[in-house]
Amino acid sequence: MSTRLPFWATIFTVAGVIVLCGLGTWQVQRLSWKNDIIAGLNAAYDNPQSQAIDIAAFTPGSYAYGRISGVFLPDKAILLGPKTKKDKIGYDLIVPVKQNGTAVFVNMGWTASKLEDLPIHHLQNKKVWFEGLARTPRWNSFTPENDPEKNLWYKPDLNEIAAAKNLKNPAPFILYAERASHKFDASFPNNERWMPANNHLQYTVFWFTMALALCAIYVLRFIRKS
Structure with a gap:
C-alpha cells in the first residue's frame, strides 16, 4: 500500500531543512575563518614584531x-x-x-x-x-x-x-x-590582549540539530503514522 505524503507539509519541511543546513554550513565556514584569525593573533602575540x-x-x-x-x-x-x-x-x-x-x-x-x-x-x-x-x-x-x-x-x-x-x-x-617608545608612567599603556569571540561551533551544532529535529518531526507525524 503506497503512502501519500501531504504536499505542503513536505514542501515546507524540505525547504526548512535546506535553509537550516545552509545556515549550519555557513557557520562551518565562519568557524574556519575565525580559527584562522585566532591562530594569526596567537602567532602575533607569541612572536611580536616591530x-x-x-x-x-x-x-x-x-x-x-x-x-x-x-x-x-x-x-x-x-x-x-x-x-x-x-x-x-x-x-x-x-x-x-x-x-x-x-x-x-x-x-x-x-x-x-x-x-x-x-x-x-x-x-x-x-x-x-x-x-x-x-x-x-x-x-x-x-x-x-x-x-x-x-x-x-x-x-x-x-x-x-x-x-x-x-x-x-x-x-x-x-x-x-x-x-x-616613551614611559608615561606605570599605568600606560595597559591594554589586555584581545581575542574575538568564537561561538561558531555552537551555532553549527544548533542549526544542524534543528534540521535533524525537523526531519524527525516530519517522519513521526506523517510517515510513521501512515
Missing part, C-alpha cells in the same frame, strides 16, 4: 599587529566610555598620532583620571611609536550618540572624532597599544 602596520592595506574588519609611529597629539585626546574595570568607572584613553598625513588613533588603555591630569601632555608634538593590535572599532545600536561640543564620546566613530578634532585622513582602525 614592523610597521601598512595602513593603506588595512581593510575594515581585519586585524594587524605591529607598530605605528609619528607625532603625538595629546591636545586632541579623548576619553571614550564610560567603561567599568574592577567595579570602578573609567574610560579608554584615545590619543591620535599623526603618521605621514594620516591620523592614527591609539588606545592607550583604561583610566579613571581626567584628561588634564594624565601624564601625556609633556610629549605634545614629540615623535613616538606604539606597538599593538590594530582592529576596526565597533559599537551597537544601544550606544549613545557622541556629543562633540561637550567632548563626550561614547562610540568610536573615527570620522566623527577626526572631524571634531580637525584631523585629516583618519586611519580605519584603532591601535590597542601594548608597548610604547
